[in-house]
Amino acid sequence: MGKKLLLEHDNVPGIQGYDVYRQMGGYASVEKALKTMNPNAVVEEVKKSGLRGRGGAGFPTGMKWSFLAKPDGVPRHLVCNADESEPGTFKDRYLMSRIPHLLVEGMITSSFALGANTSYIYIRGEYYYIVRILEKAIAEAYAHGWLGKNILGTGYNLDLYVQVGGGAYICGEETALLESLEGKRGNPRIKPPFPAVKGLWERPTVVNNVETIAAVVPIVNNGGDAYAAIGVGKSTGTKLISASGHLNKPGVYEIELGLPVEEFIYSEEYCGGIRNGRELKAVVAGGSSVPILPKHLILNTAAGEPRLMSYESLADGGFVTGTMMGSGGFIAMDDTTSIVKNLYTFTRFYHHESCGQCSPCREGTAWMEKVLHKILDGHGTLADVDLLWDLQKNIEGKTICPLGEAAAWPVAAAIRHFRTEFEEFVKNPTRIKDVKHYYRLNNLPEPVM
Amino acid sequence: MPKVTIDGRTIEVPEGTTILQAARMVGPEVAPPAMCYYTKLNTSGGYCRTCIVKVAQGSEKDPRPMPKPVPSCRTMVMDGMVVENETSPEIVEARKGVVEFLLANHPLDCPVCDQAGECHLQDLSYEHGSAKSRYEFDRRTFDKIDIGPYVQLHMTRCIMCYRCVKVAEQITDGRVHGVINRGDHAEISTYVEQAIDNDFSGNVIDVCPVGALTDKTFRFKSRVWFTKPVDAHRDCTTCSGKVVLWYQGEEVLRVTGRKDQWGEVEEFICNECRFEKKKTSDWTIEGVRTIDRHSVISQGKYARDLEIPAHTKKKLIK
Numbered sequence: 001m002g003k004k005l006l007l008e009h010d011n012v013p014g015i016q017g018y019d020v021y022r023q024m025g026g027y028a029s030v031e032k033a034l035k036t037m038n039p040n041a042v043v044e045e046v047k048k049s050g051l052r053g054r055g056g057a058g059f060p061t062g063m064k065w066s067f068l069a070k071p072d073g074v075p076r077h078l079v080c081n082a083d084e085s086e087p088g089t090f091k092d093r094y095l096m097s098r099i100p101h102l103l104v105e106g107m108i109t110s111s112f113a114l115g116a117n118t119s120y121i122y123i124r125g126e127y128y129y130i131v132r133i134l135e136k137a138i139a140e141a142y143a144h145g146w147l148g149k150n151i152l153g154t155g156y157n158l159d160l161y162v163q164v165g166g167g168a169y170i171c172g173e174e175t176a177l178l179e180s181l182e183g184k185r186g187n188p189r190i191k192p193p194f195p196a197v198k199g200l201w202e203r204p205t206v207v208n209n210v211e212t213i214a215a216v217v218p219i220v221n222n223g224g225d226a227y228a229a230i231g232v233g234k235s236t237g238t239k240l241i242s243a244s245g246h247l248n249k250p251g252v253y254e255i256e257l258g259l260p261v262e263e264f265i266y267s268e269e270y271c272g273g274i275r276n277g278r279e280l281k282a283v284v285a286g287g288s289s290v291p292i293l294p295k296h297l298i299l300n301t302a303a304g305e306p307r308l309m310s311y312e313s314l315a316d317g318g319f320v321t322g323t324m325m326g327s328g329g330f331i332a333m334d335d336t337t338s339i340v341k342n343l344y345t346f347t348r349f350y351h352h353e354s355c356g357q358c359s360p361c362r363e364g365t366a367w368m369e370k371v372l373h374k375i376l377d378g379h380g381t382l383a384d385v386d387l388l389w390d391l392q393k394n395i396e397g398k399t400i401c402p403l404g405e406a407a408a409w410p411v412a413a414a415i416r417h418f419r420t421e422f423e424e425f426v427k428n429p430t431r432i433k434d435v436k437h438y439y440r441l442n443n444l445p446e447p448v449m
Numbered sequence: 450m451p452k453v454t455i456d457g458r459t460i461e462v463p464e465g466t467t468i469l470q471a472a473r474m475v476g477p478e479v480a481p482p483a484m485c486y487y488t489k490l491n492t493s494g495g496y497c498r499t500c501i502v503k504v505a506q507g508s509e510k511d512p513r514p515m516p517k518p519v520p521s522c523r524t525m526v527m528d529g530m531v532v533e534n535e536t537s538p539e540i541v542e543a544r545k546g547v548v549e550f551l552l553a554n555h556p557l558d559c560p561v562c563d564q565a566g567e568c569h570l571q572d573l574s575y576e577h578g579s580a581k582s583r584y585e586f587d588r589r590t591f592d593k594i595d596i597g598p599y600v601q602l603h604m605t606r607c608i609m610c611y612r613c614v615k616v617a618e619q620i621t622d623g624r625v626h627g628v629i630n631r632g633d634h635a636e637i638s639t640y641v642e643q644a645i646d647n648d649f650s651g652n653v654i655d656v657c658p659v660g661a662l663t664d665k666t667f668r669f670k671s672r673v674w675f676t677k678p679v680d681a682h683r684d685c686t687t688c689s690g691k692v693v694l695w696y697q698g699e700e701v702l703r704v705t706g707r708k709d710q711w712g713e714v715e716e717f718i719c720n721e722c723r724f725e726k727k728k729t730s731d732w733t734i735e736g737v738r739t740i741d742r743h744s745v746i747s748q749g750k751y752a753r754d755l756e757i758p759a760h761t762k763k764k765l766i767k
Binding site for chain 1: 494495496497498501516517518520523543546547549550551553554583584586608609611627628630631632633634635
């Protein structure tokens with residue numbers, strides 16, 4: 001059984017409420033940080049812990065915090081990015097709806113470390129029911145003196161607000177999130193300047209993922225070294241993985257980083273193998289934007305070593321034979337899955353969510369969707385597959401924000417690893433047009449149409 | 450002052466200069482094309498991605514190259530920076546890709562478009578694009594919208610450079626238009642087709658790099674290369690009054706701001722000068738405007754003294 005830090009008290013009844021949470025040792029990190037530590041000491045602990053951003057990029061959190069500009073007389077802000085919209089990722093939703101006080105506690109401790117007196121939780125519009133849960137938790141924290149003026153008599157003030165977004169994927173990009181928080185259209189800003197220098201209302205700002213902020217709580221409670229002892233290499237601590245797809249037991253799991261992928265998929269403790277005893281075909285390891293990997297490459301690296309759930313091991317082999325940890329949206333697909341159809345779904349999503357600011361992403365995502373639709377309809381040619389390859393290459397690295405890349409990588413990986421499947425679509429148009437083919441292939445009863 | 454090397458040519462520029470501005474100082478042969486950047490509009494640029502360059506050396510202190518192509522219009526130069534533009538095959542290739550994206554949804558209606566001849570997208574696709582498009586799907590189309598009595602918006606031709614939005618934000622007071630919708634459905638709009646009504650709204654026509662925003666007093670009157678540009682000025686209480694008059698015969702067909710070598714106006718002009726003063730008697734004529742040789746407008750116009758070959762001269766004298 002792996003060690004659990006965030007979801008330790010997940011199953012305690014009433015953990016959503018303040019009293020039970022406090023009984024289980026909640027808000028200890030706030031007491032410890034505010035009474036016995038100074039802000040720099042908290043940042044040092046986070047640095048020591050080796051915690052890396054859990055939102056997708058995996059940037060060391062301690063480093064990000066130490067980059068925060070501290071000009072005199074200018075307020076600083078901490079913003080929690082709860083705009084979790086990546087297809088396949090639902091860990092923050094679980095965490096916030098089950099243990100909302102953990103996020104509130106993490107926000108208080110982190111704000112103290114950064115010297116922020118006004119902090120925000122930016123949550124996506126679709127999570128409206130979590131807004132109520134969070135607001136209740138914040139009201140309880142205010143009532144018990146954890147928020148507001150002069151917290152614990154230390155003279156530290158903090159106000160925490162929940163801001164609801166309009167439900168756009170692009171607002172999960174940190175600068176677009178800040179624009180949206182300022183009340184503008186959620187378009188990513190051109191960097192530099194980075195938010196650490198000029199963020200919310202041109203003030204130094206740190207934007208962190210929900211899970212990153214929650215992880216600050218055990219780091220302050222147990223010390224950075226204890227956190228760093230968990231995990232493997234530079235991937236320290238635990239990570240929430242939202243497993244979905246053709247698994248026997250999909251759901252949110254807290255794993256120690258360094259767990260072998262094979263164990264995660266097949267052991268009874270975690271996902272419990274593939275649905276209906278079928279064969280695993282491919283895995284998208286970190287949310288829809290990371291490259292898809294076929295079975296032989298997700299279980300083992302190209303060098304033949306077992307692949308681990310860690311930032312380094314998943315990225316082993318670059319994008320040719322590797323993938324990324326991403327946000328931890330683990331999508332497993334069995335052998336009944338059509339990679340082309342799956343790719344179309346992803347591409348349609350990115351087309352829908354592109355903000356339309358820069359031309360490669362605006363035009364490219366729409367174009368890729370149209371080409372894929374054409375191939376799916378059985379009108380594709382081999383030249384269309386090459387065109388798709390060219391389009392993703394022309395988008396990647398040429399956009400303002402990472403959304404362009406997030407749209408390009410799945411296309412690149414699908415063609416790289418499953419080109420034969422695309423050719424299958426192109427070469428057998430009549431069979432593709434026959435919608436019942438899928439059911440016959442998988443020995444399923446044909447639907448009445 | 451930082452020194453920057455662009456395509457092998459070194460120049461010293463003031464602190465805070467962007468790569469694009471530095472390249473323009475070196476000369477037009479190394480300057481990257483720019484569709485959305487406009488010197489006189491703050492925060493413009495960074496959207497179209499045609500001006501991307503490769504930074505082979507970040508600076509003297511930190512010589513690491515930048516991992517991705519950067520937009521030269523929004524990237525400041527550092528001392529000792531080495532930039533590759535036309536000399537980098539990958540940039541030439543990448544720019545070709547960007548041009549293809551820009552043209553993907555752009556209609557091929559140049560023969561009936563008023564911007565033809567002074568369209569930046571035409572120049573761009575001629576210089577950096579490929580002859581054929583691989584886009585085979587229906588292009589997005591929009592209905593034409595009248596924004597105010599003088600300006601027509603034809604979104605179908607728009608490349609979303611955001612220049613007109615910046616004009617509305619920075620030059621006029623009380624911005625009434627912006628961007629609605631998202632992705633390739635995004636459009637410039639006044640949302641409820643509210644008229645743009647203020648003294649400087651006509652400048653959106655000058656900053657538009659394509660034919661999306663056109664002058665309703667000039668639409669379908671002529672082609673730009675049939676008209677004759679003449680510098681003129683008048684005493685105007687709202688703007689500088691320095692304009693270019695475009696003549697066909699004795700008639701002033703349109704009035705625009707004075708555009709420099711990069712297609713950017715020197716000074717923004719007011720609507721009264723642009724739309725209402727269309728008689729020669731309203732203006733003090735300064736002289737013929739020199740048009741850049743590469744522009745189609747210079748067709749049939751003599752911007753320099755003719756060198757008549759000696760043998761022809763003889764014949765003429767006879």
